[in-house]
Amino acid sequence: MTEWHEALSHLLIVAGALFFLTGSLGFIRFPDVFTRLHALTKADNLGLGLLCSGLALQAGGLAEAAKIMLVWLLVLLASGIGATLVASTADACGIRPWQNRTGASREARREPHE
Amino acid sequence: MTALTLGFDLLLAAGLVWLGWQALFLPRRFAAVVHFMAFNLLMALVWVRLEAPDIALAEAAIGAGVTGALLLTALGRLPSAAAVGSHPQQWHRYWRYPAIFAACVGAGWLAWGVQRLPRPGLAAEVTAKLDATGVSHAVTAVLLNIRALDTLLEVAVMLGAVMLVWSLGPALRPFAPATSLPGLPALSRLLHPLFLLVPTYLLWRGAHAPGGAFPAGAVLGAGGILLLLADRVGWMQQPRFKPLLRLLLVAGLALFLAVGLGGLLLTGTFLAIPQALAKSAILAVEVATALSIALMLMALYLYGEPAR
Known part of the structure; x- marks a missing residue:
């Protein structure tokens, strides 16, 4: 493996980890199930793709690299189906998507409580 | 010397039982939470006496620190009638900086402990x-x-x-x-x-x-x-x-x-x-x-x- 390969692989892995971090942050901080699914499926699948590409560059052979990329493909399939199922189940249960309220109306909402 | 350590251990055990009782049965929730945190600090001392300083550290950080902070935050969000005779929210505000400081000290201690782990590990x-x-x-x-x-x-x-x-x-x-x-x-x-x-x-x-x-x-x-x-x-x-x-x-x-x-x-x-x-x-x-x-x-x- 050339030095160029290794540098690219490390770059991809670090970029993938950053996307995972962003996705996890969104999962913790976003307000409802739909936005959280959005964070998890988009950011984490891209992160996993970068991670798998980085690892595939370090793989021993073509078969091993193909196996690693197969993991990404399977996760893409499963998480796409799973996320849509979770979202449509939530929708069927009557959970409405979160609406962005302006700061003023939120203040007005809070006042009678305090 | 042995009599002294035995006395200390007995005192620790008795303190643990008393604090545990107080944490469970005190009617005021704020006081119960404080007793629970004290219980965990004493528990950390017990782990030190059992010569398990790493567990003592985890006990102090997780038991007294994190769990205590979580319980206090939960108390702060309860309606004021539920937390009888106290204002945990205000208490929480004043103690935020000492708590952050303690967390930083704990993290530093853990980092120092990682440096002292046996190398190259136990793989061999x-x-x-x-x-x-x-x-x-x-x-x-x-x-x-x-x-x-x-x-x-x-x-x-x-x-x-x-x-x-x-x-x-x-x-x-x-x-x-x-x-x-x-x-x-x-x-x-x-x-x-x-x-x-x-x-x-x-x-x-x-x-x-x-x-x-x-x-x-x-x-x-x-x-x-x-x-x-x-x-x-x-x-x-x-x-x-x-x-x-x-x-x-x-x-x-x-x-x-x-x-x-x-x-x-x-x-x-x-x-x-x-x-x-x-x-x-x-x-x-x-x-x-x-x-x-x-x-x-x-x-x-x-x-x-x-x-x-």
Whole structure:
């Protein structure tokens, strides 16, 4: 493996980890199930793709690299189906998507409580 | 000297019992939380006396620090009538900076402890004992033979989490969203053979390469949750299958305990597996644990007790 390969692989892995971090942050901080699914499926699948590409560059052979990329493909399939199922189940249960309220109306909402 | 340490130990034990009593039975919740935090600090001292400073550190950081802060925050959010005679929110505000400072000191202490860990680790010792463990992969050998007690307790913690979720109320029955998007349940059913193949592969691999019960259980559980969403595991929600569900949930822990007790009978040490039986015993425990973990993840997703 050339030095160029290794540098690219490390770059991809670090970029993938950053996307995972962003996705996890969104999962913790976003307000409802739909936005959280959005964070998890988009950011984490891209992160996993970068991670798998980085690892595939370090793989021993073509078969091993193909196996690693197969993991990404399977996760893409499963998480796409799973996320849509979770979202449509939530929708069927009557959970409405979160609406962005302006700061003023939120203040007005809070006042009678305090 | 001995009389002094004995006196100190007795004082510690008595203090623990008293603080535990106060934390449980004080009518004022704020005072109870403070007593609970003091209890954890004293517990940390007990761990120091037992010459386990790393556990003492974890006890002080998690028990007194994090749990105390969580409980205080929870108190602050309760309606004021519930927290009788105190203003934890204000208390919380003043103590924020000392708490941040303590967390930073704790993190620094942990970083310093990491620097002092033995190098290059215990890999050589594990490899030397590998032949006696019944498996040929170091991680599996550590998880299921050399440090089996840790794994046993991890499974017990997961079971505890499931019991906690079941105590919250009846399960939220997932709707079958087949009406809106008929293709998705069919797709998830197409995926399911893969969700059976991959855990089997991971389990089989665990004996000689990275893999084993926890990853296998996680993948199997993920497939199970997809099936739950597609409304394909109706039996989990039916009362007549409830004993079976409970049996499968505890199967991993029960078999693990049985193997441990069998080791106690055969060799005189809890969880000491005789070498001749090690391979098959570990395989059986791994299969049962993977099944239980998968079902626990599915039970956690149901978010409540099914069939109640």
